[in-house]
Amino acid sequence: MPQTPRYLTIKRYILDNITSGRWLPGDRIPTELELTQQFSVSRMTVNKAVRDLVAEGMLQRKPRAGTFICSPDDKAESPLLDIRNIAAEVQQRGQEYSNKVLKQTKLVADDEIAIKLGVMIRSTVYYSEIIHYADERPIQLELRWVNAQYAPGYLSQDFTQQTPNQYLSANCPLSAIEHTVEAVVPDEQVRRALRLGANEPCLLLNRRTWSGDKLVSSALLYHPGTKYKLSSKVSVATT
Template structure:
């Protein structure tokens, strides 16, 4: 079994240090350069780990001062977790939904996709491009990369009968750290809308 990507290991190290009280709320953590030397990795790898923790609200960057531990904030469920199924949105407007599958394939993660999904280079991933329509007019082009580990049957789905959102919501873990419309371990998605 392959080891976790280096940036995830560094992220876990930082989280462990925070949990153990080594870095308290409001305290500055080690600099990127210090972590780069400590783990013998590129600065880009350390930067990715810190960016993820900033995105999760565990750290904050202060220009020219460093990166600091933030106070945990109790949040109501994020509206991003309430991702909406476009077929339902179209139906709610009293219109007819349809889709056209432009690409739907199994492949291997290149460097960019591996970094985005937090998987090893060459890992199994799926890619789909689906043109969503309302009354036969295109309204959205959805391009989605999916981590095969979390959705092993994604590439076998008929996305003219269901949407990727509907399938992934029913079959994959949906947590704060796996938001489908943002960078996540499950899927990364981009949608280009018209109207």
């Protein structure tokens, strides 16, 4: 019989300690160096096991602190009535932010895109697809359409260094936002990008933003429903 890969043995060891209750949510697991010595393997092998569990939402890396066990109810949270840079949100939670740019291109607006952005059919628009990660775990798939007239430098930006939100906020100051949220059954593209299980729910935030009276951007923001939540706080005047 083929031998079980060593990284799977380490991964199973960590999972067994979690499921048995020996290690509890919030506990720090042994360091990669300690696991390397314990299992007599390379650092790369240990790192592969830990990375897999981070991506699956079982572990959370905290810079300069170590790797910790996630709580089942530990969900990333974003404000519903505001727009914040996702990179800053992730870093404020003590996690490491990264992203992967899948597409950054020019399109000719069809009927659907023209309605999204309030432009004429066959107008030039810019489009990007980006997966955002927290500790190597995907937390958002961003599909964004941008009015090329109002953000002419969009395609020349390096979105691994700054997010579309950062670029648009600096060049098209926000004056109004429109949000709608719904639970959706993700298609194969979304499931693959967010590493969702077959029956895992997905939250879709549909966002449009204005600068002055100009509709600048329309975005579909997909989040894994088991690991993400949206919140709002509204002040109510009393008499």
